[in-house]
Amino acid sequence: MEKKEKTTIILFSGDLDKAMAAFIIANGAAAYDHDVTIFFTFWGLNTLRKEESVSVKKGWLEKMFGWMMPKGANRLGLSKMNMSGLGPKMIKHVMKKHNAMTLPQLIEMAQEQGVKLVACTMTMDLLGIKKEELIDGVELGGVAAYLGDATEGKVNLFI
Amino acid sequence: MEKKEKTTIILFSGDLDKAMAAFIIANGAAAYDHDVTIFFTFWGLNTLRKEESVSVKKGWLEKMFGWMMPKGANRLGLSKMNMSGLGPKMIKHVMKKHNAMTLPQLIEMAQEQGVKLVACTMTMDLLGIKKEELIDGVELGGVAAYLGDATEGKVNLFI
């Protein structure tokens, strides 16, 4: 039995374009039968937030972070040409025209293909994000979990 | 016969400083006899655009993208301290002073050394960029082509 290739991606960025790139690579690698893990850290964690408000107890600074950061994959901005939200609308428009998958669809596909989505516990602590605020099916882990996977992989990207 | 090392770089960014970093690493790796591939995706694709206008048929949104994004390696901005174009001028000035190669020269050198330059077809579709708008010698490919190269490489960077 041949060992599977391992691919890991750290998604640090909370930008729509970079999150799409991460999931397109992850889904491609999963289709080629790689074991794929995406670690969501810092702003990247916003990709995994639920759109609806979840009632959890928080300090005021954690609440402020929660308000200021985009809630979920549908509300991310672009790393370039964001133009107060016009850029993402333009991109979503051309994506629809070309029948390209949206970010929420890419995430769903990744989960169906068994891509492991790991939320960085250190970031969750710092920014005051609770597990119940994240979409279902997400695992929690730290830098040790990342290194365990990455040292067995050849394609290890930081996005 | 020993197998060559493989190095792959995804150039996602359309910033002058990051594009220079990508080509400096690529040229270095090629000089050490690695097989090197750079995949140009999203904003990174602007690095490969010809400076002169090429007449191709496009929809209005594709035209707008074409106008708003920098046309070619000479017109990229900086990721930091861009200051409406003053930053790139300052950097280009010090590069000239130190006889450092410009980005167009780094691209030419990469092509002479056999670095494979691959434009992401999905991005070309989305942003409406046609092959004849890109510099000569560029191949077209998708995520499958990238993964094929990257799984054989050890140095795989996302820039």
Add this chain to the structure above:
Amino acid sequence: MEKKEKTTIILFSGDLDKAMAAFIIANGAAAYDHDVTIFFTFWGLNTLRKEESVSVKKGWLEKMFGWMMPKGANRLGLSKMNMSGLGPKMIKHVMKKHNAMTLPQLIEMAQEQGVKLVACTMTMDLLGIKKEELIDGVELGGVAAYLGDATEGKVNLFI
């Protein structure tokens, strides 16, 4: 005797959040007994600058770069939500609350664990930064030094 895993990180970014990510991964890998090297290039070099002014001879453009760029790990901004310095203050506040290590502490820990910190000589030349302006214990190197380490490593990140 088993060979040690090698991990390399290129720190291109001069943002506090990205520098913290780099050092958290580097310290984690060093704790798992990897040989770890961080290469500081472009804006990333600012992480290594001493806070105090060091009197060195420079041209006016090099002086200007020196003034405009953040002096050391304590003065870096955030890649997102910087808000003219309010963002970094908020992050530092929550880090203190959670007893998380500051960036200068992470750097110190990395040096104690034997993480090799390499300043990119080409960037130093271009931006006019001298060795005596950098913190102690930093090595100098170029793209050849980087490739030498990276081709032996599996976890090679560009941050």
